[in-house]
Amino acid sequence: xxxxxxxxxxxxxxxxxxxxxxxxxxxxxxxxxxxxxxxxxxxxxxxxxxxxxxxxxxxxxxxxxxxxxxxxxxxxxxxxxxxxxxxxxxxxxxxxxxxxxxxxxxxxxxxxxxxxxxxxxxxxxxxxxxxxxxxxxxxxxxxxxxxxxxxxxxxxxxxxxxxxxxxxxxxxxxxxxxxxxxxxxxxxxxxxxxxxxxxxxxxxxxxxxxxxxxxxxxxxxxxxxxxxxxxxxxxxxxxxxxxxxxxxxxxxxxxxxxxxxxxxxxxxxxxxxxxxxxxxxxxxxxxxxxxxxxxxxxxxxxxxxxxxxxxxxxxxxxxxxxxxxxxxxxxxx
Amino acid sequence: xxxxxxxxxxxxxxxxxxxxxxxxxxxxxxxxxxxxxxxxxxxxxxxxxxxxxxxxxxxxxxxxxxxxxxxxxxxxxxxxxxxxxxxxxxxxxxxxxxxxxxxxxxxxxxxxxxxxxxxxxxxxxxxxxxxxxxxxxxxxxxxxxxxxxxxxxxxxxxxxxxxxxxxxxxxxxxxxxxxxxxxxxxxxxxxxxxxxxxxxxxxxxxxxxxxxxxxxxxxxxxxxxxxxxxxxxxxxxxxxxxxxxxxxxxxxxxxxxxxxxxxxxxxxxxxxxxxxxxxxxxxxxxxxxxxxxxxxxxxxxxxxxxxxxxxxxxxxxxxxxxxxxxxxxxxxxxxxxxxxx
Ligand SMILES: Cc1ncc(C[n+]2csc(CCOP(=O)(O)OP(=O)(O)O)c2C)c(N)n1
Numbered sequence: 001x002x003x004x005x006x007x008x009x010x011x012x013x014x015x016x017x018x019x020x021x022x023x024x025x026x027x028x029x030x031x032x033x034x035x036x037x038x039x040x041x042x043x044x045x046x047x048x049x050x051x052x053x054x055x056x057x058x059x060x061x062x063x064x065x066x067x068x069x070x071x072x073x074x075x076x077x078x079x080x081x082x083x084x085x086x087x088x089x090x091x092x093x094x095x096x097x098x099x100x101x102x103x104x105x106x107x108x109x110x111x112x113x114x115x116x117x118x119x120x121x122x123x124x125x126x127x128x129x130x131x132x133x134x135x136x137x138x139x140x141x142x143x144x145x146x147x148x149x150x151x152x153x154x155x156x157x158x159x160x161x162x163x164x165x166x167x168x169x170x171x172x173x174x175x176x177x178x179x180x181x182x183x184x185x186x187x188x189x190x191x192x193x194x195x196x197x198x199x200x201x202x203x204x205x206x207x208x209x210x211x212x213x214x215x216x217x218x219x220x221x222x223x224x225x226x227x228x229x230x231x232x233x234x235x236x237x238x239x240x241x242x243x244x245x246x247x248x249x250x251x252x253x254x255x256x257x258x259x260x261x262x263x264x265x266x267x268x269x270x271x272x273x274x275x276x277x278x279x280x281x282x283x284x285x286x287x288x289x290x291x292x293x294x295x296x297x298x299x300x301x302x303x304x305x306x307x308x309x310x311x312x313x314x315x316x317x318x319x320x321x322x323x324x325x326x327x328x329x330x331x332x333x
Numbered sequence: 334x335x336x337x338x339x340x341x342x343x344x345x346x347x348x349x350x351x352x353x354x355x356x357x358x359x360x361x362x363x364x365x366x367x368x369x370x371x372x373x374x375x376x377x378x379x380x381x382x383x384x385x386x387x388x389x390x391x392x393x394x395x396x397x398x399x400x401x402x403x404x405x406x407x408x409x410x411x412x413x414x415x416x417x418x419x420x421x422x423x424x425x426x427x428x429x430x431x432x433x434x435x436x437x438x439x440x441x442x443x444x445x446x447x448x449x450x451x452x453x454x455x456x457x458x459x460x461x462x463x464x465x466x467x468x469x470x471x472x473x474x475x476x477x478x479x480x481x482x483x484x485x486x487x488x489x490x491x492x493x494x495x496x497x498x499x500x501x502x503x504x505x506x507x508x509x510x511x512x513x514x515x516x517x518x519x520x521x522x523x524x525x526x527x528x529x530x531x532x533x534x535x536x537x538x539x540x541x542x543x544x545x546x547x548x549x550x551x552x553x554x555x556x557x558x559x560x561x562x563x564x565x566x567x568x569x570x571x572x573x574x575x576x577x578x579x580x581x582x583x584x585x586x587x588x589x590x591x592x593x594x595x596x597x598x599x600x601x602x603x604x605x606x607x608x609x610x611x612x613x614x615x616x617x618x619x620x621x622x623x624x625x626x627x628x629x630x631x632x633x634x635x636x637x638x639x640x641x642x643x644x645x646x647x648x649x650x651x652x653x654x655x656x657x658x659x660x661x662x663x664x665x666x667x668x669x670x671x672x673x674x
Binding site: 093309 | 383384385432435436441443444445446447448449461462463464465466494495496497498499525526527528532533534599600657658660662663664667
């Protein structure tokens with residue numbers, strides 16, 4: 001049945017995640033979830049509420065506060081016949097699991113000459129403006145996107161979140177899945193029933209002809225807001241979401257930039273050495289002869305995320321800032 | 334009254350004048366922390382405070398008992414549930430509130446917030462929002478104290494949840510190998526977030542430091558006198574160069590894991606909460622003892638409570654009126670000033 005003909009429902013981003021997990025838990029007895037307060041509490045974000053009631057504590061496992069060990073155990077369990085989904089509450093804590101992900105999970109298949117596989121998913125969060133200060137607000141997906149052997153998904157809508165998470169669980173490789181914690185309550189249309197979304201396929205969230213805005217996760221809504229404002233002054237912006245940073249759908253990004261001749265890349269990770277840098281260079285390289293302006297990058301300000309709301313709000317790209325940048329690139333003053 | 338209290342009240346009455354003052358001081362500090370946290374709760378629930386807060390109410394005797402055994406120059410590291418530690422180590426109420434509201438006058442100029450209060454003046458190396466995140470930092474400060482020979486002692490506060498973190502064991506191992514002047518204070522408030530510690534910790538908690546040969550004691554963390562006397566012994570021991578110690582305090586948080594954790598029935602019972610609040614309250618326990626042993630009148634406690642409440646109200650008002658940081662400050666303090674190369 002094609003997607004268009006399916007009955008659609010409005011559900012939240014968090015519900016989409018939960019549905020994907022529940023469907024995969026039902027479909028494959030090897031899938032299990034391990035993390036801190038994932039069972040009765042359903043995580044502090046309540047995203048997993050109800051799963052322990054259906055699948056029991058053997059498959060929805062509350063762990064001690066031991067991020068490195070549960071991740072490493074995920075690696076070992078994945079190698080030996082299970083499909084672990086490791087829950088790391090705040091994306092900031094991926095620093096605690098870096099050896100297990102970077103030196104172990106990511107390299108296992110290659111180092112073993114293709115003999116071992118690590119089909120695991122590490123779900124975690126990202127996103128600022130929750131007033132949670134420097135150790136609970138970062139978007140660290142670029143750190144993981146740096147590592148050959150990992151895959152990194154960074155969905156922006158409930159629809160994408162569900163389809164990508166199901167793909168992640170079925171993938172034969174370690175996948176890191178970043179969910180913006182500020183989007184859990186955002187609603188979107190999701191079809192009834194089964195579907196998956198392939199990795200490495202960008203999605204045009206709004207077609208346009210004057211400028212390309214490449215945006216990820218929370219920044220897609222920001223880009224769409226900016227596109228609305230740009231339309232009011234007669235500029236047509238195309239918003240395109242790569243959906244996975246690794247693999248990256250370079251071709252789609254390049255094609256969009258070739259079509260519009262201008263590009264901005266917006267992402268909530270730190271701007272320096274960030275996802276925006278990689279994508280901007282892909283576009284600059286691939287669309288060089290078609291570009292009428294330098295490719296611009298907008299990321300989180302290069303500072304630890306401050307607590308004070310007045311300061312924190314300055315650190316994240318805003319609709320207005322993206323609008324201003326786009327206007328300038330299009331030669332409007 | 335517990336057995337221990339009976340014994341002390343009857344058998345071992347300390348030199349009256351001095352101890353009354355000492356313990357009335359501790360009562361005041363505990364009352365101040367409680368008043369502070371109640372105000373935090375009020376500010377939060379009336380949407381005057383951004384972010385979230387982990388209240389220390391119920392655990393006051395641990396911070397006060399331990400910090401009363403320290404000098405201002407000694408160091409502490411604190412946790413996400415850190416307001417009590419910071420106040421007990423000498424932070425001022427007004428600047429604490431200012432930080433919690435993200436104001437310029439706060440201890441971290443508004444940049445840290447509730448989970449990151451730090452204050453060199455009172456020896457506070459900082460509260461940490463990473464569970465167990467300060468285990469090695471505290472141990473490193475103890476290493477420095479030993480290298481510098483300055484006689485300082487470090488207290489590393491953490492919840493029992495931090496026993497899940499490998500870093501703590503790596504650090505404790507070195508502290509014992511090198512006889513570092515550090516006291517690991519584990520506040521077992523029975524829960525890591527929403528999970529009872531028995532579901533996350535195998536074996537006995539106190540056996541873990543003992544495996545490294547670290548001197549370990551367990552106390553009723555609701556009895557500030559016991560906490561204080563034990564901490565004092567362990568701190569002086571460390572100061573003499575006899576090495577680290579581990580103090581396990583049995584305690585309880587009265588409120589939720591954080592201010593928004595209202596419906597707690599799925600992980601703990603109302604009866605349990607009532608038991609700790611009614612039978613094991615640290616303020617009530619100390620007040621009862623002071624009244625019994627020294628005939629301190631109820632009005633003395635009321636006076637203390639009124640005065641700390643006034644201080645807290647004034648501090649909160651100061652913070653509410655205080656200005657936010659200038660927007661230009663967002664890029665300040667990323668790096669410390671260094672001399673030209
Ligand atoms: C490394 C890390 N993992 C998870 C968390 C999320 N978290 C914050 S507090 C907490 C529970 C901590 O329990 P405990 O150490 O016993 O302290 P308590 O909150 O009971 O005072 C958790 C899991 C965190 N802040 N840091």
